[in-house]
Each structure stands twice: as C-alpha cells, then as structure tokens.
Amino acid sequence: xxxxxxxxxxxxxxxxxxxxxxxxxxxxxxxxxxxxxxxxxxxxxxxxxxxxxxxxxxxxxxxxxxxxxxxxxxxxxxxxxxxxxxxxxxxxxxxxxxxxxxxxxxxxxxxxxxxxxxxxxxxxxxxxxxxxxxxxxxxxxxxxxxxxxxxxxxxxxxxxxxxxxxxxxxxxxxxxxxxxxxxxxxxxxxxxxxxxxxxxxxxxxxxxxxxxxxxxxxxxxxxxxxxxxxxxxxxxxxxxxxxxxxxxxxxxxxxxxxxxxxxxxxxxxxxxxxxx
Amino acid sequence: xxxxxxxxxxxxxxxxxxxxxxxxxxxxxxxxxxxxxxxxxxxxxxxxxxxxxxxxxxxxxxxxxxxxxxxxxxxxxxxxxxxxxxxxxxxxxxxxxxxxxxxxxxxxxxxxxxxxxxxxxxxxxxxxxxxxxxxxxxxxxxxxxxxxxxxxxxxxxxxxxxxxxxxxxxxxxxxxxxxxxxxxxxxxxxxxxxxxxxxxxxxxxxxxxxxxxxxxxxxxxxxxx
Numbered sequence: 001x002x003x004x005x006x007x008x009x010x011x012x013x014x015x016x017x018x019x020x021x022x023x024x025x026x027x028x029x030x031x032x033x034x035x036x037x038x039x040x041x042x043x044x045x046x047x048x049x050x051x052x053x054x055x056x057x058x059x060x061x062x063x064x065x066x067x068x069x070x071x072x073x074x075x076x077x078x079x080x081x082x083x084x085x086x087x088x089x090x091x092x093x094x095x096x097x098x099x100x101x102x103x104x105x106x107x108x109x110x111x112x113x114x115x116x117x118x119x120x121x122x123x124x125x126x127x128x129x130x131x132x133x134x135x136x137x138x139x140x141x142x143x144x145x146x147x148x149x150x151x152x153x154x155x156x157x158x159x160x161x162x163x164x165x166x167x168x169x170x171x172x173x174x175x176x177x178x179x180x181x182x183x184x185x186x187x188x189x190x191x192x193x194x195x196x197x198x199x200x201x202x203x204x205x206x207x208x209x210x211x212x213x214x215x216x217x218x219x220x221x222x223x224x225x226x227x228x229x230x231x232x233x234x235x236x237x238x239x240x241x242x243x244x245x246x247x248x249x250x251x252x253x254x255x256x257x258x259x260x261x262x263x264x265x266x267x268x269x270x271x272x273x274x275x276x
Numbered sequence: 277x278x279x280x281x282x283x284x285x286x287x288x289x290x291x292x293x294x295x296x297x298x299x300x301x302x303x304x305x306x307x308x309x310x311x312x313x314x315x316x317x318x319x320x321x322x323x324x325x326x327x328x329x330x331x332x333x334x335x336x337x338x339x340x341x342x343x344x345x346x347x348x349x350x351x352x353x354x355x356x357x358x359x360x361x362x363x364x365x366x367x368x369x370x371x372x373x374x375x376x377x378x379x380x381x382x383x384x385x386x387x388x389x390x391x392x393x394x395x396x397x398x399x400x401x402x403x404x405x406x407x408x409x410x411x412x413x414x415x416x417x418x419x420x421x422x423x424x425x426x427x428x429x430x431x432x433x434x435x436x437x438x439x440x441x442x443x444x445x446x447x448x449x450x451x452x453x454x455x456x457x458x459x460x461x462x463x464x465x466x467x468x469x470x471x472x473x474x475x476x477x478x479x480x481x482x483x484x485x486x487x488x489x490x491x492x493x494x495x496x497x498x499x500x501x
Contacts, residue, residue: 012412019411033441038459065396066403096325098391104383105392129321136293137314140307144315151382187479192297203439210463211471226439249442251407256433258415263429266419 002272008265015258022254026246032238033245040213041230044198044220045081047172053086055171056164060185061093061103067178067202068102073228073241074200075106075176081235082174083114088160089122090170092146094131094181100124100150119158126150135184139167139193167193172219175199182209186217200227283492289313290490333357360395363387434458 001009037045051057059078063071082089091107093099103124111122125146128134137145142165143155155161163169173195175185182199190197196219201209203224212218222231225248228241296310336350344350363386366379377384420426437443438458447454488494 010415015412015415016408019408023407033445035441036444036455064399065391066399068396068400098395100381101383101388101391105388108383128318129325130318133314133317133321137311137318140311140314144311145318151380207463207467208471208475210468211475214464214468214472224439226441229441245441249440252436252440252443255411255414256436258411259418259429259433262415262418263420 002269004265004268004272007261008269018254018258019251022250023247026250030243031246032242033249035226035229035233035242035245037230037233038223038227040210040221040223041227041234042220043213044174044200044222045231045234047196047198047219048078048081048085048087048174051085051087051171054088056088056090056160056169057082058167058170058173059089059091059107060173060175060177061091061099061106062095062175062177062179062181063093063099063102064095064178065098065102069240069244070202070225070228071176071178071200072102072106073225073239073244074222074231075102076110076239077228077231077235077237077241078174078176078200079107079110080237081231083110083116083121084235086121088120090125090160090164091122092125092134093127094134095179096127096129100126104150119153120160123155123158123160124150131181132184132188135188136192139189142166167195170195173197175201178202178205186212190217200231203227279495279498282498283495287490287492290486294490329357329361360387360390363390431462435462 048057059075059082061071061075063075079089089107091103093103103126107122107124108118111118116122125142126149128145134145142161146155148154149158167173167189173185173189175182175197177185177199178201182201182205185197185199189195197217198220199209199218200222201224203226206221206223206227209218209221209223213221222228225241225244229245232238232242292306292309292313295306299306333354336353339350340347340354363379364381368376368379371379378386381387418429418432420429434447435458437447438455444455447458451457485494489497
C-alpha cells in the first residue's frame with residue numbers, strides 16, 4: 001500500500017484524537033480574537049437600540065438543551081441589552097424539554113444583575129403545547145393562551161401583564177431558536193401582526209434565514225456562536241461565545257486542513273493508480 | 277359518517293382560520309371562533325403529550341416484562357419518565373415547608389435539578405459527538421470528484437473560514453475585502469436566492485396540501501387514503 005493510500009485510509013481514531021486535542025488546547029491556552037460584526041447582527045442591535053426605553057419586548061427561548069452552547073450566549077447578550085435599556089421583557093418557549101427551565105434560569109440570573117423585579121420588569125410565561133396555535137393566539141389575547149405564568153401565578157396578578165394583552169402591546173420580538181419554529185414567527189406573527197422579529201439561530205440554520213432578512217421580514221440575524229459573539233461585542237459583554245471563538249476557529253481550520261489532506265491523498269492515489 | 281364528520285370539522289375549522297388570517301376579525305364572530313379553536317388546539321396538543329407518555333411507558337414496560345433483548349434500557353427509559361414526571365407533578369403544598377422548594381418545576385426543584393445536571397449534559401454530549409463524526413466524514417467523503425463537488429468544497433471552505441475570527445483574519449490577509457465579499461455575494465447573494473426559491477417551493481407545496489385537506493381530497497391524516 002502506497003503512502004497516499006495509507007493517508008487516504010487513515011484510522012478514524014487518529015482524526016477523533018486530533019479533534020479532541022483541538023477542542024481542549026484553547027481551554028488551557030485561552031486566546032482572544034477581534035470579533036468583526038456582520039451587517040445582519042448590527043441590524044438586530046440597531047433595531048433593539050432604537051426601541052423606546054421601558055417598552056415591552058418578547059424574548060423567546062425556543063431552544064433544546066443540546067444547542068445551548070450556541071443559543072444561551074445569544075439570549076444572555078440580548079438580556080444584557082434589553083435590561084440595560086430598562087426594556088421590560090416577556091419570555092416564553094415553544095419547547096417542552098427544558099424550555100421553561102432555561103428561560104427561568106437565564107432570565108432570573110441576568111435580572112438579578114440589573115436589579116429587575118419579577119412581575120414588574122420581566123415575566124416568564126413558560127410553555128404551552130401546539131406552537132402554531134400559541135403564536136397565532138397571542139396576537140388576539142395572551143391571557144386566553146397563557147392564563148398563568150410559568151409558576152402558576154394568574155397573569156391578572158402580575159403588574160407587567162396589566163398593559164400587555166397581545167402582540168400589539170409589544171414593540172419587538174427577539175427569537176432565540178435552534179429549530180424550524182422561526183418560520184412560524186415570520187409567517188404567522190410578522191406577516192399577520194406586523195411586529196418586527198429579530199432572531200438568533202444556530203449556525204446550521206443561519207443560511208436559510210438570509211432569505212427573510214433580505215425580504216425585510218426579519219430585522220437582523222445572529223448565526224451560531226459567532227453571531228452570539230458579535231452581539232456580545234456590540235453590547236460590550238464578552239462572555240461564553242467570545243471565549244468559544246478560539247475553539248471554533250481551530251476546529252474550522254482543522255476541518256479545512258483535513259478536507260485538503262483527504263483530497264490530496266485521493267488525487268495522488270488516483271494518479272499513481274493511473275500511471276500503473 | 278366516520279369520514280364525513282372529520283372532513284366537515286376540518287373544512288369549517290380551516291375556513292374560520294383562513295378568514296381570520298386574511299381579514300381583521302378581532303371584533304366579530306370569526307375572531308372569537310378562531311381564538312376558541314386555537315385554545316382547543318393547544319389543549320388537544322397537551323393531551324397528545326399525555327398519550328405519548330402513556331405509550332412510551334406501555335411499550336417499554338412490555339419489553340421489561342417479557343425480558344426482551346436490551347430490556348435494561350427499556351427499564352431505564354420507564355424510570356427516567358417517572359423521575360422527571362413525578363417531582364414535577366407534586367404540589368408544593370403537599371410537602372413540609374422545608375422541602376417545598378423540591379416540588380414543581382421552579383428553580384431548585386428536583387425536576388429542574390434533573391434537567392440541568394442530567395438531561396442537559398447528556399443531550400449536549402450526544403450533540404458534541406457529532407463534531408467527531410463530521411470531521412471523520414469530511415476527511416473521507418468530501419472529495420472534489422466533479423466540478424459541482426469542487427465548487428461546493430471551495431464555497432464551504434470559504435464560508436467556514438469567514439465564520440470564525442481566525443479564519444477571517446486569514447482571509448483579510450489575502451485581501452481585506454474578502455470577508456465582506458463572502459457575506460455580500462455568497463451568503464446574501466447566491467445563498468439567499470437559492471434559499472428563497474426553496475422556501476417559495478415549500479410554501480406552495482404546503483398551501484396546496486392544506487387546500488387538499490380543507491376540500492377533503494387529502495385524507496391520510498385520518499389514517500386512510
């Protein structure tokens with residue numbers, strides 16, 4: 001077997017080892033990189049920045065726990081921005097597996113930092129089944145879909161919800177998601193109720209969302225951990241996503257190098273077989 | 277009768293939702309009816325979770341009883357269902373005050389603890405393992421075998437570099453305008469137009485499928501053709 005054939009048939013465990021080393025190295029040798037901001041992330045930031053102080057924004061935690069590495073930093077950066085502007089935040093989720101817990105944990109942690117009071121400055125509506133019905137129903141009456149908040153407190157007892165009856169009482173929707181629910185936030189909520197929707201989505205979902213940004217149906221976009229790092233840069237709160245950029249940079253470069261070596265071995269092996 | 281009634285329900289419900297979507301119906305009978313339908317739909321969705329939970333327990337418990345191959349995993353599944361379900365259903369008032377925080381789904385409850393320290397790390401681990409498989413698969417399968425594959429390979433490599441700071445610095449060193457060019461022409465140009473075409477095609481397909489359901493032509497949702 002020639003050298004290039006051996007390279008071409010490299011045991012996958014060597015590749016796994018390389019990936020593992022690439023992931024753990026930045027943990028011991030942390031390095032920071034300048035984060036450039038894409039026009040889509042800037043558009044989202046500018047839209048939130050332009051909102052009047054003390055208005056109400058809906059922040060959704062439509063994310064499963066497996067994608068938290070990408071989505072949680074987005075939600076945290078968004079909350080920094082919203083709470084700093086004294087914007088009141090209503091959160092909800094369309095994900096039953098942990099969605100309410102994630103929203104509760106992240107929002108309460110950030111709220112404590114900014115000394116915000118539950119029920120006055122922020123409310124967690126939690127989860128209700130059948131997201132299409134939920135998204136559409138909130139446009140007419142939030143209370144008919146969510147009679148209580150996540151902890152079972154009737155909305156009538158929460159001061160913030162006295163003046164928030166439907167989408168028309170909100171100025172912006174910030175969707176953080178790792179799944180196709182974003183299509184419904186655009187096609188149902190933005191299309192029918194004309195409320196601006198901005199989104200933070202996982203990297204694998206981001207390319208599709210450019211169609212919505214281009215058509216003006218989506219006001220700004222954060223794509224994956226890089227998008228989260230861009231928002232952290234914009235709100236000047238460098239945290240999880242910015243730290244993750246070192247690992248992601250090395251992994252992307254490793255993948256490109258591996259693809260290059262794989263192709264080189266393929267062509268060299270083919271040339272050798274052709275010559276023989 | 278078994279076909280006509282569901283088709284009639286689907287038609288009437290669909291028409292109400294359709295009218296309420298395209299016309300402002302907040303203050304008339306269509307608005308009220310559509311809101312009621314949405315509430316019913318959410319409640320029915322809740323019952324589907326109950327059915328799912330019952331089904332998963334029944335199927336797995338049967339395998340445990342019959343000691344089928346891998347029954348240990350079935351037992352673990354059943355135990356996991358109850359481990360999450362029971363603490364979440366317990367009311368705070370049922371427990372002594374010192375233990376009340378363990379009940380329900382709030383922060384500090386058993387349900388929340390299991391979610392944060394068991395469910396979340398496990399699902400993230402499963403997701404993270406993909407990185408190893410992707411690296412191995414890319415090394416073996418991502419070959420420039422044809423012009424189309426070569427184009428895909430070059431584009432993917434450029435976008436992968438553009439999406440990370442170190443790669444972006446590398447692209448900048450080649451030409452300062454290269455990262456911006458990728459965003460403008462690859463992502464907001466070629467990618468956007470292709471994604472829009474796919475979205476339009478899917479939307480037209482969904483619209484025609486919905487129309488078939490409304491008119492009773494499509495009946496597979498009732499378990500028959």
